[in-house]
Amino acid sequence: MLPLARRVAFLSRLRQTINQSGALLRLSYPISIAASGSRSLEAVDNAGRPGPPPIQVGLTASAGRGIFASRRITSGDLIHTASPVVCYPSLATVHSVCYFCLRRLSNAGAELRASQTVSYCSDKCKDLSKAFRQVESSADWSAHDEYCRLQGLKYPLLVKRFACMVLAGEVAANYLDILQPAPLSSGMISEMEKGYHLLRNGFKEADIRSEQMSFLTKQWYVGLLARIRINAFRIELAGGLYEDLLSLATASVESEAAVGNAVYMLPSFYNHDCDPNAHIIWLEDASARTKALRDIEPGEELKICYIDASLGCDVRQALLSQGFGFHCNCDRCLSGD
Numbered sequence: 001m002l003p004l005a006r007r008v009a010f011l012s013r014l015r016q017t018i019n020q021s022g023a024l025l026r027l028s029y030p031i032s033i034a035a036s037g038s039r040s041l042e043a044v045d046n047a048g049r050p051g052p053p054p055i056q057v058g059l060t061a062s063a064g065r066g067i068f069a070s071r072r073i074t075s076g077d078l079i080h081t082a083s084p085v086v087c088y089p090s091l092a093t094v095h096s097v098c099y100f101c102l103r104r105l106s107n108a109g110a111e112l113r114a115s116q117t118v119s120y121c122s123d124k125c126k127d128l129s130k131a132f133r134q135v136e137s138s139a140d141w142s143a144h145d146e147y148c149r150l151q152g153l154k155y156p157l158l159v160k161r162f163a164c165m166v167l168a169g170e171v172a173a174n175y176l177d178i179l180q181p182a183p184l185s186s187g188m189i190s191e192m193e194k195g196y197h198l199l200r201n202g203f204k205e206a207d208i209r210s211e212q213m214s215f216l217t218k219q220w221y222v223g224l225l226a227r228i229r230i231n232a233f234r235i236e237l238a239g240g241l242y243e244d245l246l247s248l249a250t251a252s253v254e255s256e257a258a259v260g261n262a263v264y265m266l267p268s269f270y271n272h273d274c275d276p277n278a279h280i281i282w283l284e285d286a287s288a289r290t291k292a293l294r295d296i297e298p299g300e301e302l303k304i305c306y307i308d309a310s311l312g313c314d315v316r317q318a319l320l321s322q323g324f325g326f327h328c329n330c331d332r333c334l335s336g337d
């Protein structure tokens with residue numbers, strides 16, 4: 001994360017660029033255009049049911065699978081939306097956002113919420129949480145969650161929720177196996193040991209039968225964390241009130257507060273570029289919206305930026321190599337920008 005002063009300096013450069021050129025869309029920063037009023041490309045059939053988005057998953061030359069345009073996409077279009085397979089609030093926001101969709105809760109009732117374990121923005125979210133929450137609340141997670149808090153870990157919380165969803169019969173234990181896993185060193189795997197035992201013990205002490213828990217092996221735990229490491233998104237809500245590119249970018253850059261983390265299916269197939277042609281944003285909740293940052297031709301690969309694109313070339317390369325295990329060969333990196 002950039003220090004605030006540098007982020008603000010970057011923003012004022014961004015503001016100048018926009019003011020000078022009047023060109024809102026061709027920016028080497030992963031920001032979106034108007035949050036509201038953009039054209040959605042999710043076709044609708046005669047019965048009004050949503051059709052497929054204008055993209056398909058295919059093989060790239062050197063980056064594994066990727067997402068390609070199946071027809072022309074215009075700058076600013078909403079390409080598709082996606083709901084999380086699994087999400088979890090940040091420990092810092094657990095009392096201020098909906099436990100299911102991560103929508104910010106109003107300040108009214110904040111005191112009451114602090115005394116409750118979790119809160120929801122609506123009866124619908126409460127209902128949708130019912131099954132996994134029943135499993136989760138049958139156990140005492142204080143040791144597990146405290147471990148995450150002390151170590152600053154967020155991904156074991158996603159694994160905990162996913163395991164509760166599996167036990168509740170909501171999802172198959174191997175549902176996320178299709179996603180690419182991060183390569184893990186033996187040191188990284190042994191660091192996961194403690195979280196694994198805390199998770200297993202939580203369920204064991206809650207009298208979950210061992211045959212129900214047969215999926216919960218160390219190998220399953222490590223495999224899921226390896227996939228989450230590469231594919232989880234950190235969610236920063238932009239809010240629904242922003243009318244233009246600049247205010248949305250400002251909100252996203254100035255807000256340090258992530259409301260949580262989530263893993264999606266389709267968004268996990270986007271490869272990275274430091275000058276991306278697509279961007280994923282979150283407005284009010286964990287529902288992800290992919291938008292085009294410029295015109296995209298049929299067959300062209302759609303790419304997002306995994307990191308803060310305002311960072312220098314060396315820092316970007318280091319983050320991508322450590323966090324995602326690849327060397328970026330995009331045009332920007334090749335030109336040393």
Ligand SMILES: C[S@@+](CC[C@H](N)C(=O)[O-])C[C@H]1O[C@@H](n2cnc3c(N)ncnc32)[C@H](O)[C@@H]1O
Binds near residue numbers: 065066269270
């Ligand atoms: C979120 S996944 C993207 C989908 C992935 N290509 C797949 O086949 O599932 C991220 C991984 O894709 C690969 N990747 C993404 N962008 C890349 C790029 N620009 N160059 C090389 N590899 C890339 C890296 O292995 C990275 O860890």
